[in-house]
Every structure is written in C-alpha cells, then in structure tokens.
Amino acid sequence: MWEQKEVSELKVNRYVNIDDEPCKITGISTSKPGKHGGAKARIEGVSIFSGSKKTLVSPVKAKVQVPMIDKRRAQILSIVNNEVQLMDLETYENIIIPIQDDVESTLEEGGEVMYMIAMGRQRLM
Numbered sequence: 001m002w003e004q005k006e007v008s009e010l011k012v013n014r015y016v017n018i019d020d021e022p023c024k025i026t027g028i029s030t031s032k033p034g035k036h037g038g039a040k041a042r043i044e045g046v047s048i049f050s051g052s053k054k055t056l057v058s059p060v061k062a063k064v065q066v067p068m069i070d071k072r073r074a075q076i077l078s079i080v081n082n083e084v085q086l087m088d089l090e091t092y093e094n095i096i097i098p099i100q101d102d103v104e105s106t107l108e109e110g111g112e113v114m115y116m117i118a119m120g121r122q123r124l125m
Contacts, residue, residue: 001068002119007041008060015118017065018054022118030060046061048116049123070117071125078107084124086115097122 002017010016012025023045043056058064073105074086074095084107086095097115099107103124107113114125 002065003068004063004081005066006060007043007058007062007064010041010043010066012083014070015067016043016046016056017047017067017119018043018045018056019052020119021052022067022069023047023054048118051123063082067118072115072116072117074113076107076111076113078109079107084113086113095122097124100124 010025010028012028013026015022016025017023021059025043025045027044028041030039030041039060041060043058045054045056046052047054056064073089075089077083077085077094078085079099082099083096084099085092086097088095089112095115100123103113116123116125
C-alpha cells in the first residue's frame, strides 16, 4: 500500500518509492527554477530491503508514491538456517522472515523483535 505526496512535502529520514522499491530518504537537494522550467528535486535514498542506493530526479510539484510502513512486534518461535519464524503479538499470525546479517547476533528463541511491513514484504528491524 502507498499514498501520493508532492515532492516538496518529502523530508529526510522519511520514506518514498524509487523504482517500485520502498526507500528511506537520506538526502534532498533542489535546484532553482530556470527560464523555461520549474524547480527540480534530487532525492537520494537507501532501499529498506536490499540496502542499495537509489536516486530520483523529479519536478518539485510532481506527485510521488510514499509507502505505508507498518512497524509491529513479534515473538520469535524458532530460528532455522537463515530464517526466523515469528508470531505477531497483535494478530497472532505466524510469519517466516529471512534473517539479515546485521540482526543475526541479537536473535534468540522466545524473545521479542520488531519487524516492518512495506509493499507486501517484511523485514526485521
């Protein structure tokens, strides 16, 4: 799920879709309007799922997609290979999420963890 916002409304450390990938905004720079055109914005971001850097250049008045980020808490049921099985503490549904390298050492069975859902995909925090 996503909503539309104008480029001028975006801020650093918020989220935007760049190439159909939800990204956290790391920098925004704008140029002045020229003789024959409007101001442009250059938005730099990092994908929240792959970690790759992405760039979007767009007019300031243009509309862009902003992903709806849902942050939730879950209990760790089991850890097998590079996947963790979680039970959401609100809906009690079971979810299997791949483990990223940066959170692998902090996981233990029976503990609680935060995870996010964006654009139908999940990621541990």
